[in-house]
Every structure is written in C-alpha cells, then in structure tokens.
Amino acid sequence: MTRPRRTLVLGIGNVLWADEGFGVRAVETFYRHHACPDDVLVMDGGTQGLYLVPHVQAADNLLVFDAVDYGRRPGDMIVVRGEEVPRFTGARKMSLHQTGFQDVLSAANLLGGGPDRLTLIGVQAADLATWGGPLTNSVRDRIGMAIETALCELDHWGVAVTERAEPLDPARQGLLRHGIDLDGFERQSAAT
Amino acid sequence: MATISTPNGFQLNTGGRRVVVDPVTRIEGHLRLEVNVDDDNVIRNAVSTGTMWRGLELILKGRDPRDAWAFTQRICGVCTGTHALTSVRAVEDALGIEIPENANSIRNIMQLTLYVQDHLVHFYHLHALDWVDVVSALRADPKATSALAQSISNWPLSSPGYFRDIQGRLKKFVESGQLGPFRNAYWGHVAYKLPPEANLMAVTHYLEALDFQKEIVKIHTIFGGKNPHPNWLVGGVPCAINLDGAGAVGAVNMERLNMVASIIDRSIAFTEQVYIPDLLAIASFYKDWLHGGGLASRSLLSYGDIPEHANDHSPSSLRLPRGAIIGGDLSTVHEVDLDDPEQIQEFVTHSWYSYDDETRGLHPFDGITEPDFQLGPNTKGDARHIHELDESAKYSWLKAPRWRGHAMEVGPLARWVIGYAQGNPEFKEPVEATLRHLDVPVGALFSTLGRTAARGLEGQWAAHKLKYFFDKLMANLKAGDLATANTGKWDPADWPASARGSGFTEAPRGALGHWVEIADGKIENYQCVVPTTWNGSPRDPAGNIGAYEAALLDTPLADPRKPLEILRTIHSFDPCLACSTHVMGEDGREMTSVVVR
Numbered sequence: 001m002t003r004p005r006r007t008l009v010l011g012i013g014n015v016l017w018a019d020e021g022f023g024v025r026a027v028e029t030f031y032r033h034h035a036c037p038d039d040v041l042v043m044d045g046g047t048q049g050l051y052l053v054p055h056v057q058a059a060d061n062l063l064v065f066d067a068v069d070y071g072r073r074p075g076d077m078i079v080v081r082g083e084e085v086p087r088f089t090g091a092r093k094m095s096l097h098q099t100g101f102q103d104v105l106s107a108a109n110l111l112g113g114g115p116d117r118l119t120l121i122g123v124q125a126a127d128l129a130t131w132g133g134p135l136t137n138s139v140r141d142r143i144g145m146a147i148e149t150a151l152c153e154l155d156h157w158g159v160a161v162t163e164r165a166e167p168l169d170p171a172r173q174g175l176l177r178h179g180i181d182l183d184g185f186e187r188q189s190a191a192t
Numbered sequence: 193m194a195t196i197s198t199p200n201g202f203q204l205n206t207g208g209r210r211v212v213v214d215p216v217t218r219i220e221g222h223l224r225l226e227v228n229v230d231d232d233n234v235i236r237n238a239v240s241t242g243t244m245w246r247g248l249e250l251i252l253k254g255r256d257p258r259d260a261w262a263f264t265q266r267i268c269g270v271c272t273g274t275h276a277l278t279s280v281r282a283v284e285d286a287l288g289i290e291i292p293e294n295a296n297s298i299r300n301i302m303q304l305t306l307y308v309q310d311h312l313v314h315f316y317h318l319h320a321l322d323w324v325d326v327v328s329a330l331r332a333d334p335k336a337t338s339a340l341a342q343s344i345s346n347w348p349l350s351s352p353g354y355f356r357d358i359q360g361r362l363k364k365f366v367e368s369g370q371l372g373p374f375r376n377a378y379w380g381h382v383a384y385k386l387p388p389e390a391n392l393m394a395v396t397h398y399l400e401a402l403d404f405q406k407e408i409v410k411i412h413t414i415f416g417g418k419n420p421h422p423n424w425l426v427g428g429v430p431c432a433i434n435l436d437g438a439g440a441v442g443a444v445n446m447e448r449l450n451m452v453a454s455i456i457d458r459s460i461a462f463t464e465q466v467y468i469p470d471l472l473a474i475a476s477f478y479k480d481w482l483h484g485g486g487l488a489s490r491s492l493l494s495y496g497d498i499p500e501h502a503n504d505h506s507p508s509s510l511r512l513p514r515g516a517i518i519g520g521d522l523s524t525v526h527e528v529d530l531d532d533p534e535q536i537q538e539f540v541t542h543s544w545y546s547y548d549d550e551t552r553g554l555h556p557f558d559g560i561t562e563p564d565f566q567l568g569p570n571t572k573g574d575a576r577h578i579h580e581l582d583e584s585a586k587y588s589w590l591k592a593p594r595w596r597g598h599a600m601e602v603g604p605l606a607r608w609v610i611g612y613a614q615g616n617p618e619f620k621e622p623v624e625a626t627l628r629h630l631d632v633p634v635g636a637l638f639s640t641l642g643r644t645a646a647r648g649l650e651g652q653w654a655a656h657k658l659k660y661f662f663d664k665l666m667a668n669l670k671a672g673d674l675a676t677a678n679t680g681k682w683d684p685a686d687w688p689a690s691a692r693g694s695g696f697t698e699a700p701r702g703a704l705g706h707w708v709e710i711a712d713g714k715i716e717n718y719q720c721v722v723p724t725t726w727n728g729s730p731r732d733p734a735g736n737i738g739a740y741e742a743a744l745l746d747t748p749l750a751d752p753r754k755p756l757e758i759l760r761t762i763h764s765f766d767p768c769l770a771c772s773t774h775v776m777g778e779d780g781r782e783m784t785s786v787v788v789r
Contacts, residue, residue, distance in 0.1 A: 014266060015266055016248075016251060016263070016266050016267065043420075044420070044421065045420060046266060046269060046272075046420055046421055047266075047268070047269035048269050048272070048420040048421075049269045049270065050313060050317070050402075050405065051269075051409060051419065051420045052420065053402070053406060054406040107402055110365065110399065110402065111399070111402060111403055132248070132250050132251035176262075177262070178258075178259045178261075178262035179255055179256060179259035179262060179263070180259070180262050180263060180266065188254060188255055
C-alpha cells in the first residue's frame with residue numbers, strides 16, 4: 001500500500017422531490033454530527049451523474065446513502081454490499097439527466113479505478129412524486145438508523161469517525177446552505 | 193382514420209399501428225413517446241408526453257430571492273449551473289442590481305464550460321450510440337482503424353497498438369457480460385451504417401471523452417468554490433481573486449488561473465481534433481438519413497446568451513444570438529422580449545393542469561400551476577397502466593409554451609440557424625464549411641443530423657469563446673480591476689416593496705427563462721420555462737404540434753419493435769427531464785420498453 005485508502009461517503013438524490021432526497025439528507029445529517037479524517041470525503045452528490053465519476057473513481061471505500069424502490073414497506077432499510085450493488089444499468093437513457101448511479105459506477109469501472117469496498121445504505125421511499133414535498137415521516141425517521149449503520153460500516157473499514165462535540169450549524173457550516181439545508185427547507189415547506 | 197392538418201403545417205394520421213416507447217420506471221418523470229406507423233412503418237402521428245417539475249413556485253414562495261439559485265440548481269443534474277445563472281439574472285433584473293465586468297466574464301466562463309462538457313458528453317455518451325455499433329467495433333482491424341483516424345485528424349492517440357489495446361479492453365468488458373452503458377441497445381440493427389473501424393474509433397473516443405469531461409468541470413470547481421453544486425451569488429460571483437501567488441485563503445490565485453488556461457487549451461484541442469472529426473466522419477455515412485427536421489425548417493427561438501458587456505443584455509451584446517424565425521423565413525429574425533405578455537405564453541389545453549380559460553395562454557409572470565390529471569375518453573388502459581394515451585384530451589405534464597402563438601424549436605440548431613440567418617460569420621462560416629465538407633445542401637441542416645452537427649460546431653465555438661473570455665478576464669484583472677461582486681443592494685431593506693424581473697440563458701439544450709416576483713423581500717411567484725418544455729411540448733388549443741412530435745413525423749422505422757430511429761431523433765434534442773431515475777429497482781435495472789399495438 002503506497003497511499004492511505006480513500007473513502008467517499010456519498011448521499012445521492014433530489015432534495016426537491018420528497019423521499020428522493022433521503023440520501024442527501026442522510027449525508028447532510030451525518031456530516032453535521034461527525035468529523036472525519038482528511039482521507040474521507042463526505043459529499044452531497046445530488047443528482048449529478050457523470051460529475052461524480054472522478055470522485056467515485058478516486059475512492060477505495062465507497063459508502064452510499066440513497067432512496068430505493070424495492071417494493072418494501074416505506075422506511076424499510078436495506079444494506080447492500082459489493083457486487084450486489086447493481087453495477088450495470090440496463091436502460092437506453094432518454095436523457096443524460098437520467099444518468100443513474102449505476103452508470104456512474106460502470107463509467108468509473110470502464111475508466112479503471114473505483115472502489116473495491118462498496119456499501120449502499122438504502123431506505124424504501126414512500127413518496128417519490130410530490131415536488132417540493134418534505135421527506136415522509138417513515139423515511140425521515142430512518143436517517144438516524146442509516147447513520148448508525150454507516151458508522152458501523154466505516155468502523156469495520158478502519159475509518160476513524162468522531163462525533164462532533166457540537167453539531168455544526170446546518171445553515172452556516174453544513175453541506176447544504178442557502179436555505180436548502182434540511183431544517184430550512186422543511187420549515188418553509190411546512191409553512192406554505 | 194382521418195388525416196388532420198395542423199395549423200403549423202403537418203399532416204397527422206392516427207390510423208395504423210401504435211408504437212409506444214416508454215422508459216419504464218416506478219415513478220413519473222420520464223419521457224414517453226407514442227407514434228402511429230402506416231403499412232410501410234412510416235411515422236404518421238407522434239405524441240410526446242413527459243413530466244417536468246410542477247409547483248416550483250410552491251417550493252420558492254416566501255423564500256429569500258437571494259437563495260432561489262440554490263433551489264433551482266437542484267431541479268436537474270446537468271442544467272445545475274445554467275438554472276442557477278438564470279435565477280440570479282432574474283433576481284438582479286427585478287432589483288436593478290448590476291454586476292462587475294469580472295463577474296460577467298466568469299459567469300460566461302462557467303456557462304461556456306458547461307457547453308463544452310455537456311455537448312461532448314451528449315455526443316459521445318448519449319447520442320453516438322444511436323449511430324455507432326459498439327459490438328461491431330469488436331470486429332475492427334486496429335491497423336485500418338489507425339489509418340482511418342490518422343486520415344481525419346492529427347490527434348496523437350491513433351496508433352494501431354492503441355486501438356488494439358482499447359479493443360482488448362472492450363472485448364474483456366463485453367465478454368465478462370458487463371456491457372454496462374452499452375447494454376440493451378439495438379446492436380446489429382440494420383440502421384447502423386458505420387464500418388467496424390469507424391465504430392472502434394468512435395468507441396475509443398467515447399472512453400477518452402468520458403475521461404476528459406472530468407477535467408473540464410474543474411473550471412466550475414475553481415470559480416464556484418465546489419463541485420458538484422458550485423456556488424452562485426446575486427450581484428456577481430462568489431469568488432475573490434488574488435493574482436499574487438498562493439494568495440489569500442479561499443481566493444482564486446494564479447496557480448488556479450493557470451489551471452483554467454490549461455484546461456481551456458485542452459478543450460480546444462479535444463473539440464477540434466476529436467469531436468468535430470468524429471462528427472464529420474460519422475455523418476458522412478448517414479447523409480441519406482436526413483429525417484427529423486420537424487419545426488427546424490420553420491420556427492426557431494433563442495433568448496441569446498454570453499453577454500460581451502456586463503449588464504448589457506441587448507442583442508448586440510449577446511454572443512449567442514437572440515431572436516425568432518417564423519415560417520422558415522430566414523430573411524427576418526424577429527426580436528424577442530421575455531417581459532412582453534404577448535410573446536411567451538403557456539397553454540394547458542392538452543396538459544394536466546387547469547386554467548379558468550384554457551383557450552388562452554398565460555405569460556409566465558401570470559403563470560398558474562394547478563394540477564388536473566384526467567385522461568381522455570379514448571385512452572386505452574387506466575391511470576395506473578396507460579397503454580395508449582388519448583392526445584385529443586390532456587396528455588402531458590409539460591405545458592405548451594408558444595411564442596406569439598407558434599410552437600418553436602429551441603437548442604443548438606435554433607441558435608445556429610438564427611446566427612446563420614443574421615449573417616454572423618462566427619456561425620455562417622462553420623456551417624457552410626460543414627455543408628461543403630459533407631457535400632450536402634443547406635436543407636440538410638434541418639434534420640436530426642443537422643441538430644447534432646450544430647451542437648458539435650457550438651462545442652468548438654464555446655471552447656474558443658472560453659479562451660476569449662478568460663483572456664478578457666485576465667486583462668481586466670491585470671489592469672487592476674479585481675471586483676467580482678456588487679453587494680450594494682444585498683440588504684433587502686434597500687429593495688422596493690414589490691418588484692419583478694426575468695432571467696434568461698441559453699442552456700446547452702435551449703432557451704431557459706425564469707420569472708420572479710418579489711414582495712416585501714420575499715419571493716411571491718416564481719416560474720420557469722425550460723428548453724424541454726418547448727421541444728417536448730404537447731399540442732395547443734389551435735392544434736399546433738411541438739418540436740418532438742413534428743420531428744418524428746414521416747420517419748421510416750426499419751423495425752417498429754426496435755425503434756432506433758425514434759431514439760436517434762429524440763436524443764438529438766438532448767432532452768432534459770427531471771432526474772430521479774437513480775432509484776434502483778429490485779433487479780437493479782431500468783428498462784426501456786417498446787410495445788407495438
């Protein structure tokens with residue numbers, strides 16, 4: 001080993017679209033409460049598709065938070081590892097904007113590189129249709145458990161994560177600012 | 193079945209068989225196409241339906257207008273920056289905020305970077321596989337591929353050994369059953385015309401472009417502070433610049449600026465030595481496939497973009513042209529005004545929304561988004577499983593935007609035809625050189641391939657314009673002007689009690705407008721009209737069909753069960769729909785289904 005292993009903790013999804021935002025909200029909350037060493041990148045990946053390829057390609061360990069639709073009960077959490085994480089997309093896309101995370105993984109794979117340890121922490125979405133909607137309760141309530149699971153996984157990988165003495169101020173220091181942090185977004189959504 | 197003549201000059205026939213192309217997912221948010229084909233499998237009717245966001249105004253109402261960009265950049269994963277730019281322009285227009293010259297240059301650099309990256313990625317990673325047969329590339333002779341590549345470009349990566357290596361990698365990839373992005377295409381389809389060597393060259397450049405696009409967006413990181421989701425700022429750009437060495441913490445310094453310069457040089461080289469030669473080489477095999485023109489030869493619209501001078505959004509300042517062409521009359525380019533209530537209007541007669549009076553359109557300042565999902569009496573299936581839409585009723589989540597009542601095509605082809613019609617040599621000369629090279633008449637421009645070619649020429653244009661605005665920025669910085677933001681009206685206390693304004697850009701895929709109304713420092717109303725709403729639009733009360741529907745007409749399908757030709761034409765528009773399909777299904781796959789009835 002010539003260099004320390006790099007870890008990417010990534011949340012993906014669209015925060016404007018109800019439970020679609022789970023992955024981003026989970027990574028935002030994770031970052032708010034936990035500090036990581038320099039070789040760990042904690043990232044709000046949004047729906048950025050190919051923009052994420054270099055980060056995925058550079059990672060040895062990849063932990064992904066994401067909303068999933070496995071036909072389970074809303075809020076059910078699943079943990080998928082390695083080859084089980086669907087790596088290969090099946091669709092001819094109508095739009096690049098539909099670049100799924102599977103495409104990101106396979107692009108990283110095609111280029112050479114990418115993680116050898118990969119874990120997906122997914123939560124079954126209840127509402128994927130309401131624009132501007134907040135997370136549904138059953139999904140929001142799983143953020144804590146998803147983060148606990150992530151901490152176990154990172155610990156298992158030998159990545160030292162520490163709990164922050166004081167959680168970050170989400171609007172000023174968080175991963176998402178300018179009013180789209182979880183609290184700011186939902187406070188306003190509830191008001192309108 | 194009766195033939196219908198649309199007011200915008202197309203003949204529709206709803207007889208024959210219906211072919212439905214639908215990306216099957218569990219959530220809405222996708223484009224679906226239904227076409228009727230006649231006995232010869234020629235498309236005689238086309239129905240485009242899709243979902244765009246609804247109710248963005250509900251999300252933004254009551255929020256701080258200075259934050260609107262952060263919300264709008266989440267609409268879409270690829271139009272991220274262009275939505276943010278449109279938003280800050282709308283708020284600045286409403287509040288009368290002027291930006292410094294450096295901010296204008298940096299915003300142009302951000303936008304042009306997106307053009308280069310987006311056009312490149314579109315060509316190689318979305319669209320090329322409609323023309324390039326990956327499986328055929330496995331049969332190519334690397335030596336002949338090398339000879340082909342060297343005959344069209346001096347790009348250095350062109351030795352037989354290089355192509356042999358790539359072919360080997362590709363073989364390994366395919367043989368391991370891991371087709372990845374190449375899965376599920378119509379490999380071997382008779383509509384593919386390239387010899388194996390051209391296919392191998394194109395697939396090789398697919399990989400190079402995938403690698404290079406990562407470099408291009410580093411420019412976004414440098415000026416936007418982070419990537420993904422770079423920062424934007426009402427009043428300028430959120431980056432300080434320090435020309436002295438390492439400089440202040442957080443400032444863009446010389447080292448970073450030199451990196452930008454180097455990426456720009458490589459962008460010019462890649463577009464000129466790889467993208468354009470590949471485009472011409474591929475097009476030369478498809479010169480007899482000039483379908484897909486649709487509205488392109490009739491009605492085109494561009495808002496313009498890339499202002500030469502800060503705060504001057506007049507047509508003479510915009511380096512991408514603003515204007516409208518109607519009825520194919522290239523001798524007149526009409527003026528376009530986003531604030532004129534008579535010009536841009538959205539109709540919902542065939543959209544799943546309701547207005548009090550649906551015979552009329554609403555200007556975005558007066559826009560209403562009231563969902564009203566109902567299916568027409570001739571729908572086959574039910575709301576949960578629509579087998580066949582009834583296009584005589586409401587049939588899409590897209591509204592139908594019109595310019596003075598006309599359905600318009602937007603995008604690179606619109607911009608380039610408008611620039612060409614204005615006689616601007618920056619557009620006219622490359623277009624003419626391309627037509628000469630391929631030995632095709634001007635009319636060939638109005639086609640699927642014409643759209644694809646215009647995008648390529650624009651990618652090259654954008655790479656050169658990047659250099660131009662970078663040099664302009666550097667000259668201004670070196671002259672001592674380091675201002676990047678105007679915070680004079682940052683405090684809402686200095687704003688009028690009520691204000692409204694519009695912001696525009698040309699997104700890579702076409703004209704993008706945001707309209708904002710501000711009351712007491714908060715957003716009162718916010719409306720977006722996006723490029724795919726123009727191009728993917730359903731019909732309007734008069735029966736005019738939109739750009740996708742028009743472009744599909746009269747196209748013959750070699751095999752309706754494998755409608756490669758439909759994908760080709762729709763992909764040429766670079767469609768932009770809400771991006772949420774990363775949600776994984778049980779089998780980890782999303783399938784495009786085709787049903788022929």
